[in-house]
Amino acid sequence: MSYPIGMPGQPWGDAEVDAWRGHLVRQRSYAQDVLSVIKPLQRDFDVVEYGALDYDGEHFPLLAIRSRGWREDLPVLVVTGGVHGYETSGVHGALQFVRDHGREVAGRANLLVAPCVSPWAYERVQRWNRDALDPNRNFREGSPAAESAALVALLAPLRGRVLMHIDLHETTDSDESEFRPALAARDGKDFVPGTIPDGFYLVDDIDHPEPGFQRAVIDAVAAVTHIAPPDANGQINASELQSPGVINFPVSRWGLCAAITGARFATTTEVYPDSPRATAAQCNAAQVAAVRAAIGFALSATG
Secondary structure (H helix, E strand, O other), X not given: OOOOOOOOOOOOOHHHHHHHHHOOOOOOOHHHHHHHHHXXXXXXXXXXXXXXXXXXXXXXXXXXXXXXXXXXXXXXXXXXXXXXXXXXXXXXXXXXXXXXXXXXXXXXXXXXEEXXXXXXXXXXXXXXXXXXXXXXXXXXXXXXXXXXXHHHHHHHHHOOOEEEEEEEEEOOHHHHHHHHHHHHHHXXXXXXXXXXXXXXXXXXXXXXXXXXXXXXXXXXXXXXXXXXXXXXXXXXXXXXEEEOOEEEEOOOOXXXXXXXXXXXXXXXXEEOOXXXXXXXXXXXHHHXXXXXXXXXXXXXXXX
């Protein structure tokens, strides 16, 4: 499969990034879908602006939702969504969780939710940010991705206090039709076709595994939607299974979002919204179930 931007075998330069950006179309509104939903949550939660993106005359405030009555003696629970803007249920699942269940941890833990880390990409239904960078390979101090750098700065003072961090993602058919071909073209490499898992799965950190935690989340989500089976090679997303529905990545080494807090209990969800067996509402509900199960396990494990 060839990609319409760039020359085969040659990494992109500024001209190719400009061409890529120029063919994108704004398809939805961050203000309408996210900011307007956050506003009524201010009745029960504190909302902080932890940064802003200014891209080509467009301004995107970056908002996080925090427990009201934050207590320094309590553990911290972190939920992130929309690291990849096209992964819709990560954004809406995070907001739905706060609205329906965010007050459940009051007095036991501090909750911090960043529901849409990449608003420019959310509006354009894209994986990358404006500069054709993947935020989920750039979560580190001094990151070239402004979205990643802002979240790292927000969470840095909490490192060592975060008990649980769940990062909400999706794997879609467009990964194979658009985003992986674009990645190969950007980097001047050959595109190697893969397969899209049909169902929900989790990504654990190969260097800091917590298999019991992952299993608890999978078991909870299985009541909402189906869990992805392995492919013909016994893998999911070209990775060996830790257990049914769970794979291992070098999450910390790759600069992925779920590792930046140093939380003992951390995971990345992957929902498949293009499945004929799942609806958009089910995908959002699966994200909510995953967050609730992750919180429940983490708080129970610490007494």
